[in-house]
Amino acid sequence: MEGRNPLERFVNALANVVEGPVVWFRETIVVPNQKNYNWYHRQYRRVPTIDQCYTDDMMCYFEANHQFKRDRMVDTEILAILRQRFEDCVHYESPDHMTKCKDLFEQYNQNAENWFIKYGDLGAYGDVRAAYMKQKHRMVWERRHGPVGTGMREATAVQG
Numbered sequence: 001m002e003g004r005n006p007l008e009r010f011v012n013a014l015a016n017v018v019e020g021p022v023v024w025f026r027e028t029i030v031v032p033n034q035k036n037y038n039w040y041h042r043q044y045r046r047v048p049t050i051d052q053c054y055t056d057d058m059m060c061y062f063e064a065n066h067q068f069k070r071d072r073m074v075d076t077e078i079l080a081i082l083r084q085r086f087e088d089c090v091h092y093e094s095p096d097h098m099t100k101c102k103d104l105f106e107q108y109n110q111n112a113e114n115w116f117i118k119y120g121d122l123g124a125y126g127d128v129r130a131a132y133m134k135q136k137h138r139m140v141w142e143r144r145h146g147p148v149g150t151g152m153r154e155a156t157a158v159q160g
Contacts, residue, residue, distance in 0.1 A: 068128035082108045
């Protein structure tokens with residue numbers, strides 16, 4: 001401290017006078033009383049899904065529809081993040097990107113397929129009832145003909 005010039009000591013003393021109370025207030029009052037938030041967005045409680053609602057319960061349908069739309073927005077954002085990660089990897093690993101970014105590409109394709117299974121072909125105004133009917137039709141198809149995309153099975157026995 002002896003080697004410092006008087007101007008530097010004056011500036012440091014002035015900074016301690018101005019900054020000292022602010023640091024003390026933050027360390028003794030703000031930080032101990034601060035709550036630890038792990039989430040930076042609002043958490044909604046899960047409401048009953050459409051298959052748990054009665055057919056004439058419009059409030060349950062309304063809540064299930066809003067939850068479905070929130071879930072669709074979240075899933076769409078997750079898919080956008082995965083797509084951006086893959087594009088960044090391709091950009092960064094440019095000449096040899098298909099060997100280094102293969103895992104990201106497969107992960108994105110799997111999630112895009114799952115997103116399309118749940119939300120695809122519903123359109124902009126698709127609601128929870130249409131998605132539920134889509135899921136029901138898919139399950140009936142798979143029970144009758146096997147996985148979607150394998151084609152229809154031939155009738156093996158005479159139905160009657």
